[in-house]
Amino acid sequence: MFPKKTFLSVAGILAATLLVSACSSGGDTTGGSAAPVTPGGTSQAATAATVSIDPANASGISPTTPIVVKAANGKLTDVTVTNSKGKSVAGKLATDGSSWTTTEVLGYGGTYKVVAHAQGADGKQVEKDGDVTTVSPKKQANANLIPAPSAVKSTGVGVGQPIVFSFGVAVKNKAAVEKALSVQSSPKQDGSWYWMDDKNVHYRPKEYWQPNTTLTVTAKIYGVDFGNGVFGAEDRTETYKVHDSWIAKADGNTEQMQIFHNGSMVKTMPISMGKDATPTHLGPHVISFKQANYTMDSCTYGVCPPDPKAYRSDEKFSERISNDGEFVHENPNSVGQQGSSNVSHGCINLNAANAEWFFQNFGLGDVVEVTNSGGPQLPVWDLYGDWSKSWTDWQKGSAL
Structure with missing residues (x-):
């Protein structure tokens, strides 16, 4: 019979042995060894790379949509995108090898083959293929x-x-x-x-x-x-x-047209504007066309004989200020009324010398502002009635 002290020592040894066994078993009943563990507790087992293509196997995309290839758990080693004729599409690989993006736009109605390779942390190479088809417009x-x-x-x-x-x-x-x-x-x-x-x-x-x-x-x-x-x-x-700024201000009350160059008045001309039956439109007009010798035909904007407003005549030094037959031009037949009354079909008539001077100095985009003509406002759609709208109303015409 052992002494009591000896018995306790053996019992303590047995308990310690059981504790160590329980802490080191790891639940492995197969007898295999566990994976190595780093000091930080992370497994050192290598992982395979994965590759994604965006858009992936897509059809009907815009040709401006870039094709982007990405790698996870590794780096891309090469990417090729080719069209149906085998021509490669330019692209750029990120410095860290994590992504590749096309740098040129695609064509309409094309199918593009994508082939990408990446190497994972496990040292093995993987491949990813895909097709991208662009939209075919009607x-x-x-x-x-x-x-x-x-x-x-x-x-x-x-x-x-x-x-x-x-x-x-x-x-x-x-x-x-x-x-x-x-x-x-x-x-x-x-x-x-x-x-x-x-x-x-x-x-x-x-x-x-x-x-x-x-x-x-x-x-x-x-x-x-x-x-x-x-x-x-x-x-x-x-x-x-x-x-330079060239703005003409035609006044139906005075029957005069003042010419302003960069804000300074440089000339005044007697004029005759549209008569009561065909008054000149009010508001800013913009010159859209000019020709030294031009046949004016009211049929070009839908007023044809036997309409009493119809006309056809050959005129000199003509500059169009709206699309419904309004011009600034020479008219020798109205010289007697220029400066005193309005007798035209809507045009601004000048004598020969003034018409030639105006033609030499005014061109596309220059402005003729009409006041007191007795006519309606120039419509915004009547080339160019753009300035008939206030800034607030003009902005409302935007789709944004």
């Missing part, structure tokens, strides 16, 4: 500019000139298209867009352009959904230069 719309930049490259435009985009097709998604349009003015001046109809949108500043302003006009419409299956054909950027 029709493409061009951003046609008025005035044509080539037509005013040497002369510039006047301070009243609106910038016009004419798309040739109806635009359903006006807000999306308007967001793609911009006019940058230097010096900076506030401006806004106004949709005249479904095909034409105009841009004008709050006040007349400042002389010598540079306008950079951009339409980033490629890939933009116009609605009804129509998409933008191509982007476009053009530059306009605003020349």
Whole structure:
């Protein structure tokens, strides 16, 4: 029989042995060893890389949507995107190898093959394939500019000139298209867009352009959904230069037209405006066309014989100030009434010397302001009635 003290020591040894066994077993009943553990407690077991493509196996996307390839638990080693003809699309790999993005736009109606490889932390390489198909438009719309930049490259435009985009097709998604349009003015001046109809949108500043302003006009419409299956054909950027300020003020009460150059009056001319049956429209007019010898035909705006308002005549030094037959031009037949009464079909008549002077100094975008003519306000849609709207009302014509 052991002494009592010895018995307690053995019991303590047994208890300690059982405690160590319980703490070190880890629940492993197979007898296998556990994975190594780092001092921080994280498993050192390597993980395989995963690769994702965005958009993944997509169809009908905009050609401006970038293709983005990403790697997780590893780095991309190479990515290729090719069209149906095997031509590669340019792209850029992130410095850390985590992503790759196309750097050029795609084409309409194309299918692009994406092949990506990545190497994981386990040292093994994985591959990811995918296809991306771009939308096929029913029709493409061009951003046609008025005035044509080539037509005013040497002369510039006047301070009243609106910038016009004419798309040739109806635009359903006006807000999306308007967001793609911009006019940058230097010096900076506030401006806004106004949709005249479904095909034409105009841009004008709050006040007349400042002389010598540079306008950079951009339409980033490629890939933009116009609605009804129509998409933008191509982007476009053009530059306009605003020349000196030329503003003519024609008064039906005095039958005189005062000419202002950069704010200073430089000349006064006797005039004859539209008679009571065909009064000249009120308000600011903008010159949209000029020709030294021009046949004026009222049939061009729907007034044809036997209508008593119809006319057809050959005139000199003609400058159009609206689309319904209003011009500033020479008229030798009304010289006796110029300065005293209104006898025209709506035009502003001048004598030969004044008409030639006006023709030499006024051009596209210059302004003719008409007061006291007895006529109605020039409609906003009557090229160019843009200045007939207050700034508040003009802004309401924007789709944004």
